[in-house]
Amino acid sequence: MAPSGPIQVRGEVLSVRRVGAYFHVTLLAQGVAERVRPGHFVALAVGGESSSMLLRRSFSIYRAQERGVYGGTVEIVLAAHGPGTSWLAGCRPHDPVDVVGPLGTPFALPKDPASCTLVGGGYGSAPLFSLADALRARGCRVDVVLGAGSEDRLFGVLDAKRISQSVTVTTDDGSLGHRGRVTDVLPAVFARADTDVVYACGPMAMLRALSEVAAAHGVAAQVAVEEAMACGIGVCMTCVLPVVGDDGVTRMVRSCTEGPVFRGESVRWADVGTVPPDCLGAPLPAGGH
């Protein structure tokens, strides 16, 4: 059996490559790759050892290879929208990067061959390609829907064509594919592919809308959420969201540890960003906490 659980390793940047509006970063991270399953993420320290940026940045794993030319590698895709991600995007080959991973609870895979639709928003599509490999290895049908604001914000269209039965692209501005949102095209894809399970990763608003469409069509949804995390390892309690358990009780659960992958119908999307009054341990109406 492969080793499991996260480890902390001093990794090394092998390459940083521009892909559309994003950066594709390959990291040498010995011991991490063989533990990775689709949906896992890594948490990277940024800015160097004495940086004033204290919090790690978490990224879903695009690809993990146990035996690359240099050893085990992990690949991530990022948008350089803050000082931490910009630092990573500016790294050069052989720069050291401290890596903790793999983290989180990965996607649940169907036991029997099923028809699976994979939906990615922007660079949120990154973890879907290794997932597709795992699904196809189980004899599943894989269809892909990729959406973004504009063409340069799509990630992995060529990859998707290689691994799937069909690829549908949507952009908000119509620069490629269908003009609109992924949820506009999902019912047709579900019908054409006779979808059993939809897997998704992307912005929270997309996941919410997608979960509703999936529920309306009787399709099971596995969604990887994006919540701000301070630690990524389950100790800080910053990345919580309201999730209904199998016992029907809502709890504020950590997206880093119990997630990032949740069943779409278990997340109380309308209440994300709040503590619902019926949540376990919610503040009392009078006094509160």
Add this chain to the structure above:
Amino acid sequence: MVDLRTSLGSAVLPNPLATASGCAANGRELSRFFPLSELGAVVTKSVMLAPRSGRATPRMAETPSGMLNSIGLQGPGVDAFVEHDLPWLQAQGARTIVSIAGGSIDEYAVVADRVNGAPPGSVAAVEVNISCPNVEDRGLVFACDPMAAAAAVQAARRALDPAIPVLAKLSPDVTDIVTIARACVGAGADGLTMINTVLGMVIDTGTLRPALAGVTGGLSGPAIRPVAVRCIWQVHAALPDVPILGVGGVRTGLDALQLVLAGASAVSVGTVVFNDPSAPVRVLRELHDALEERGFERFVDAVGYAHRSFEQEYA
């Protein structure tokens, strides 16, 4: 090799390195990165009587060399903690300092009583968190008032076996921390933990609104280390015989040494764990080496050392 043994009241620890409350949960997650038995102590996340959901998100904002949090003491409640977490920590060989909190003096007494009912040997000390700034009513921060601080400490002290040392965790957000420290010691605290987070606020310049759902939050990380060193210095100068668990912005062994030289008998690492999950054992190693390089044979000889040289040179 430096003799690293130390003590916090009657709690004898093999070394002075501890986690900080709220930054290590109840130990399980960090145990994936190093054996908890290697630390002097694990300080668990403050537990209250009933399960608590904590506050709404966003609960966190990164700041220069630190972060702001408004978690709101999310946790399972003391009964689940005593039943599940304490025995597990004991089985790991960890020395556990249990952090307790309450919304009322009564709650401190009841939570302390439940902790007191834990199996013998599973509780090395109890830290009474009278300074969490994330209760919704700032009037409930006991640590800002000497009478309220003393009442909370006394409630916990009375409920606990006298053999279990009680540490009062103080807030730096007070006019005179020495007054609060004296009140807590007068109420039966065997030691003090300093400091808790500093109340702060971040405004998101994109949304033009407070960045945290809780509006204000606790600032932690290296940004507050000078505040911690100052508080420990002041209290150690006034109460040299009261042991102090130093907390606040420790990232390296030299940071820990500063707190020790100011008067801390042990040191917790908190927010840096989010940056480096192995930080507790790394800082311990670095502290050992720093003491050795400076010619200390025993850790305890360094406690409060900065006061001594100060008096000799400038008295």
